[in-house]
Structure formats: structure tokens, C-alpha cells
Amino acid sequence: MKRRDLFRMIGAVAGSSAMYQAMTSLGLAADSQYAGPIKLQGAPKGTKVIVLGAGWAGLVSALELRDAGYTVELLEYNNRVGGRAWTIRGGDTITELGGETQKCGFDPGLYLNPGPWRIPYHHRGYLDYAKRFGVALEPFIMVNYNAYVHSDAYFGGKPQRFREVQADFHGHVAELLAKAARQDKLDQAVSKDDQETLLEALKEWGALDKNHAYVAGHDSAERRGYAVNKGGGLMPDPVGGPPIALADLLRSDVWRALTFGQTHQWQSTIFQPVGGMDSTPKAIGKSLADITTLNAKVTAIHQDDHGVTVSYVDARTGKDQRQAKADWCVCTLPLTVLSQLDVQVGAEMKAGMNALSYFTAVKTGLQFKRRFWEEDDHIYGGITFTDLPIRQIAYPNFGYNAPGKGVLLGTFAGAAPGFELAALSAADRVKLAVEQGARIHPQYTAEFETGVSVSWHRSPTTMGCAAAWTPELRAKHYRNLAELNGRVILAGDHLSNLVAWQEGAILSALDAITRLHHRIVAA
Amino acid sequence: MKRRDLFRMIGAVAGSSAMYQAMTSLGLAADSQYAGPIKLQGAPKGTKVIVLGAGWAGLVSALELRDAGYTVELLEYNNRVGGRAWTIRGGDTITELGGETQKCGFDPGLYLNPGPWRIPYHHRGYLDYAKRFGVALEPFIMVNYNAYVHSDAYFGGKPQRFREVQADFHGHVAELLAKAARQDKLDQAVSKDDQETLLEALKEWGALDKNHAYVAGHDSAERRGYAVNKGGGLMPDPVGGPPIALADLLRSDVWRALTFGQTHQWQSTIFQPVGGMDSTPKAIGKSLADITTLNAKVTAIHQDDHGVTVSYVDARTGKDQRQAKADWCVCTLPLTVLSQLDVQVGAEMKAGMNALSYFTAVKTGLQFKRRFWEEDDHIYGGITFTDLPIRQIAYPNFGYNAPGKGVLLGTFAGAAPGFELAALSAADRVKLAVEQGARIHPQYTAEFETGVSVSWHRSPTTMGCAAAWTPELRAKHYRNLAELNGRVILAGDHLSNLVAWQEGAILSALDAITRLHHRIVAA
Structure with missing residues (x-):
């Protein structure tokens, strides 16, 4: 018996909580709750499940239920699969709430991932689907020591190099503690014996000199970089x-930029799919093409003892009302959208659907x-951080050192600046990104095309970036939203501890369809 | 007039030191002393330069002198160009001093870079040649938070994750200082006003809790990783x-692993050439094929007022003595090799040639x-650090998440373990790498092929890894080795402040041929 089967057995008998306790005690559950490819056995013949939404949660649900033997129908509002896992390329058009339509003018090979843009090494569900569908990954540069940290009001507005900010913060901290x-x-707090080693460690880690001081010189330059770098032959000595x-x-707050790359979800090695974030969903979607209806805008979800009826219209016209019937329904629509529909579920689930607001995000x-x-x-790849409303400038993580054009991410703003920017037209957001970015890279003005x-708050299919859970909301509503409600079960990154991550949608879907399957088989 | 031309003019009039002072005062010299593609104008017609050694210094010298209009002859001991910038693939044979010959059995597409294996973003000379010759670069993963730090005598020999070691070191330092x-x-040392911000910064950077303590819980897990990671649906809560x-x-010394990725020469973004480190030298060498003689082992360098005569034999047989004549000579042979030849240079240069020993390095x-x-x-790419003699295990930085075989670097040892390993046969070094690596990855035993x-001390063409300069040796011998000596000038990474780096060889060569050219033109 394989270890995986053992854990499945424990899970089936004593519940998933017991399974994970067993895995943890054996040191196996660290890093991910993804337990390998799902296997749902014994699907009753002819049982139909309708899946709403073809983002990650919907694609995974439809794929795995179809492969398990269920009859599956997949409805998607957009004219493409992937949901927020989306890539915009030259020729694409985007229409926002309010009616403004942009046509993307990027050159071939260049793109923007307006939603998720990186895959942590511990998002094993994602990595497994990427492997199954043959999608190549390349490193996402999260920490670039030569990128900038910019404080508009400090250092005369001159951007500082990340390497200088980090080296100097470490150096000062080490000097003070030494x-x-x-x-x-x-x-x-530290024994006499350990104190000697602590001083040695602070000296090496903090690049202190022999007097445990952090000063200009060779030691600090080996971390923060040189004013005159090392040369060859009779070139001048480094300074x-x-x-x-x-x-x-x-005072300048530049230290805030140091923690990003050290945070578990952004630690290296972290990836992006080669060619754009839509690669994996597109590949999965292709295998589901015969059961997928695009441009299907759901208007109502009704259920009774015998089944579920989903009403939908053609999203392009708002007309041509149709109905799809199934025995069960996996609904992955964002709560922003779902809460506005005619949905027949219990009062507690309804309360949860209505309780959550969504984070905002703007990318340009x-x-x-x-x-x-x-x-x-x-600067090759990576991210510049600024306290201007554009917040980040992220450089492309491919095609390094090659000639030609490039697309960079000129804005990635959430919270207050995100809402402010959302109030602007797309054209004005682009204009503002160029103006503010030029304070960091003056070349913007001459080189912009x-x-x-x-x-995301202006996206008709999402109306927000991701669910804004608080501990209080989670305690009150999470379980009510996640439990099977009659014949309807919800899934999506909003029903996970990995909100706004593709992995959250994947794990939520795997958990939801597993519980649904067990319920169906038990009946 | 372009800025670059202005600096060239300052350099020509007042010397390179003045040029770099001018550049530094304008904030332009930071990061590199590479000043863009070299332009040597006015080479006297028919002047011949012989270049010895087709590693980076020799290739750059031959290429740029040839392009400037000189007649160039390039002699190389090996049967390939590139020197230590070398890639070993399946089918290659390697014969070490002592006579042991290995035949590499790697599968197609897999390789070992036994010499240099990474390109810092500030090695602009290298990057410029890679761009000129169309060599693609991909990120080298220097810091992998999920790779291991291993102390054989601590933690029961169980390797720790880098993320745990770094987060916990930062956390304890922040807690003590707070x-x-x-x-x-x-x-x-910190004003009352700044103290509040310092505490806030230590809390965020060190992942302290609200009492400024570093303890098990959500804050520290967001850096060190979770015992039970975040899940979806009704999966257990993270722990x-x-x-x-x-x-x-x-006490375990694991903190020593933290500084590597923060050191200027290894900071991200750092690269490797796609397909192996020999890509760029091979491309340059191809353009020099008509002036290159491979398998040419130099035995003597003689000079008089009229020219230079280089004697060489066929390296494969030790026979077939020949002579090449030229007006000038750029000699890039390692000092370990050069000091054993019959070389007609001044006593001071000879003293320098004899004074330097070379660092060792073993890679498996x-x-x-x-x-x-x-x-x-x-673990996707990056490096595991251990205090075992193998010192490092480095994982391939390409083909991530794909099925199939892989080659990893099982040993990268210098200093004491490097010399100990150099005393073993190659077969025994491989055996030892498998045995020691299995203490970190038990899978080694079953999966090794x-x-x-x-x-490098057993390489007949190098007899060492890189010149072991000390400040005293540098003060005494560096200038004597770097100055033009009659009609012979030396170049190579050994004549730079970037010893063991390809960039050191490139900058040394550019500096040497510039001075040589000015001397020739002035004559």
C-alpha cells in the first residue's frame, strides 16, 4: 500500500483533518495541502454536474469530474477560459464597466498578465497541472538587487538601489546589536559563549568592519555595491x-521594500509560465472544449430535490435566455457576481455571499x-518599489539582454491608490503611469509607445480582485459558504486560505469536488 | 558629442584614472568599469600581434585587435577555445594530470560547467559580448528558500530549509535589538523619534509578534513557511x-549560508547562458577560426628589439616544434603554466610570475x-550548502517541473576540502559525492547513474583554479605583471580585481590591448 493510499484511507475513515494530522506528524504535509493528483472513484453512471465559471476552480472541477465519469457541462461568462488567469496581447480588446473599450497595441511576443503573474514553488497543485498539460515555466525575478526603491519625498526623489537599502539596513541593525x-x-538573552559567535555572525552578515562598525569601505561595498567597481589591468582601484x-x-520608509522577497508566498524559486499566465488554463480548457459554453452569463441558479436548473443569457447581447439542468452544481462565480443573481440557497450561505467585499487592484x-x-x-527583471500611486514597476522576466521593444508593468496598485486609479478612465491610468514612472526612469517620456x-473593480465578470476576508467574517461565514448547500457547492480562491492565488482556487475546487463526490457516492 | 566620446577624450588626454574620476563624479561609473565596446583606431598596416591562450582574455584580445586592423595569430593549448569557460557533455573526454581519463556519460541536453557558471548583472563586458554574439541568457537561481542548509553535526544531521534558517536568524536579531x-x-545611537520607526521596522522585517517577540505562529510562518500550509475549502487551518x-x-554555523546571495558578485538578477557556459566563447572562437591554432602548447616566448618569437609543440604528441613570429605578444596563459616556460621578460615580471600560487577548486x-x-x-534550481567536504549541491536552473533525468552539481569545494578531494582519483571523487550527498538527499543511492x-589543480592547461592574490602580493607584483614588458603584455582574470570571473579576463584584456595599441600607435 502506497503512503498516499494510506492517507486517503485515513481521510475517508476519519476525515481530512485526521489525515493531515497524520501527515504532519510524519513531516509530510509541510509546504502544501495538495496531496497529488485527485482520484474520484465510482461515479454513478449518468450523474450530471454543471460547473459555473471557467476560471481555475471551474476548470479543475470540470476536468476532474469529467475524468471521474460524470457528465459535465461548463458555463463561462467571458469569451475565453481562465478567469483572472488572463494574458493581454496585441489585438485583444477589453471593455470595462462604464463601457470604455481598449484595444491593446502591443507588438507580437509582448504581453501583460493583468491578474496573477507568479507561481510559488510550494503551489504544488498548480505545478502538477502545469506538468500534466506540458506548460513550461521560467523564473520570476522577485528580488532584483539593482532595481530601485523610490521614496518621492526623500533622497531628493532619487531612487535608491535595492542592494543599497538592504545592505545598509542590515549593516545598521548589525552594528546596533553588536x-x-x-x-x-x-x-x-545570549550566553557568554554564544555571544562571541553572535558577534562573528553579525560582522559577517552585516558586513561590519573589524571594529563592528558599518562604514564606507570594502566590507560594505561587497554588499551595497561599489561607487567604482572592480576592474582589470591598470583600471582604477574599486571604491x-x-x-x-x-x-x-x-523616515523614508524604503525599508518596507525588504520583506517582499522574504515572505513565503513570494520566496524564490518562484515562476511564471513561459508566454503568459493564460497558458495552463488554455491548455486545460482545450481538453474541455466539447463541454464548455462561452459567453454564457448566468442569471439564476434554482434547485429542488431532483436537481439544479441554471438560467443564462448570451453575454454579448443579454438575450437568448436558456436553461441548463443537472443533478448537482459546482459554482465558482465570484461572490461579487453571485450575490447579485437569483440564487436558491439557504439563508446562511446567502448571508455569506452578501457579507464579503472584494479587494481592488489596478495593473497597467x-x-x-x-x-x-x-x-x-x-535592471534585468524584478520589481522597483515606489510610494507613488503606481506602487510598482515590474520588468519583464524573459528575453534578457536582447535588443528590441519591451512591455513592463507600470502600475500595480491595490488599497487606496487602487481605488483612486479605478476612478480614472483606462486612458488616464496609462497616462498617469507614464508620468509617474518618468520620475524613476526619465527615459519613459521619449520611449513610450x-x-x-x-x-479589476471595473471587470464585468469579476467586479473586484479578490475576497477581503477578515478573521471575524471568516469565523462567521466561511464554513457556511464552503459546505454543500442542497445540490450546490461553491469553490474558488475566495473559499481558501490562499485568496487571490490560483492555488487557492485549485485546492478549493479539489476539496469541494471531493466532498461532493463522497456525498453523491454515499447517496 | 556623445557622453561616451567625451569620456574617451578625457581618457586619452588625462589617462583612464581621470576618466573614471569624471565618470564617478557624474554618477556613471558605478557597477562596472566596462565603458562600452572598445574602438581602437589607426592600427599601423601589417603590424602583427600573437595572442597566447584562447580563454576569455585571449579571445577578446584576438577579436578586438583583429577588428582594429592588426594581423593576429591565436595559439591555444586545448583542442577547444574558452579555457575555464567550459562545458562538459555526454561523449566528452577529460584527461587529468596523472593520466586518468574520464568519458562523460551524460544524456543529451545535460551538462556540467566545471569552471565559471554564473554571470552577475554588473558584468557588463560579458553581457555586451553575449549580446553581440547572440547568446541567450537565463536566470541562475542563487537563493532558493526551499533548498537546504546542512550541518552534519547539528539537528541530528537533518538538513534545514534556507527559509527557516534565514527567517529565524532575522527574527532573533530583530527581537534582541527591539x-x-x-x-x-x-x-x-537612535533618536527617540526614530526609535518608534525602528521598532516598527524590526517588527515587520523580523516577523515579530505584537509584543516584539519571535515565536511560533502566523507572523513567523509567513517567513519560515508553515508546518501545515494554507489550503482550500474545508482543509485544515494552516499551522x-x-x-x-x-x-x-x-553553534551549527548554518547562518554562514545567509550571506552568499547578498554579496555583490552573487546578487540577483544573475545569469547563466542557455545550454552551457561555453556558448559565448564558442561563438567568438568561431569568428576567429581562420587565425586560431588549437593543440598548440607554448614552450618558449622570446623577444628582441624587432619582435617576438613563440615556440610551440603539438599538445597531443609533445612533438612537431614550430615557431610563430610577431611584432607584439598578448600572453593570457595562467601564471602556473607561464612560470614554467622559457620566457624572456624582465626580472620584475618574472618575480611576479613566480610569486603567485593558485586557488584550488573541485566540481563534480x-x-x-x-x-x-x-x-x-x-527544490527548483539554486544551491544547498553543507559543511561536508562536498560543500554545495547545486540544482539545474533549467527544465523546471519537467519529467526526465537531471544532472546536478554534487561537489563545489575549494580550500582545504578542495585539496583533499584533488588528491583522489576522479572516480573516487564521484563516489564520495554520491555518498556524502545521500546524507542530504537519500534518493541519491537509488537514482544515481x-x-x-x-x-582544477589537475588540469594540464591551468594547474589551478585562479590566482591567490593577497594585498601584500598585489602591492609588490601586480603592476609589474600588468605593464607592457618590452613587446609582451599579460592579460587574464589574474590581472584584475575580479579574479576567477570571466569579466576579470575581459576587462584585463580590454585594458591591456588598449595600452598596447596606444604604445604601438605612439611609436
């Missing part, structure tokens, strides 16, 4: 520049005549 | 594991039946 340790001010003062690091892609961030600024902007 | 700050023990105690981090490549480090251990090992 000083306290040498003056015996650590309050017995290290002066560190940024701790007070300036703290900008095409430039040349890759000046590489050619002039020596064309842009496209997506505000 | 405590000292809150108890007003920082000795006025954070307990941090490693500071005393264990310090291992092919496995499957990529278990990805499939089982979820074939290996190949290179000890």
Missing part, C-alpha cells in the same frame, strides 16, 4: 560609497521602443 | 512550526534517473 552585545546589554544613514532609511502595461531599464539602468490598463 | 531599544539601551533556537543557529557533476530534488523535495569530476 554594540549592545559588546556592552553586555543583552540581558542574558565603496557611503552608506545611507539609518535615520534616512527609517506599458510598451517602450527599447528596453532602457536593461540597456541604461542594468502604447499602454493598456485593467481595473 | 528588546534593547525598548529598554533604552541603544545609547542614543506554523517552532523557530530554531538562536544558540543552535549560531552527477546524473540521476529522475529530478527527485524537484519531485520529492520541491553516472558522474564526472574536474579538479
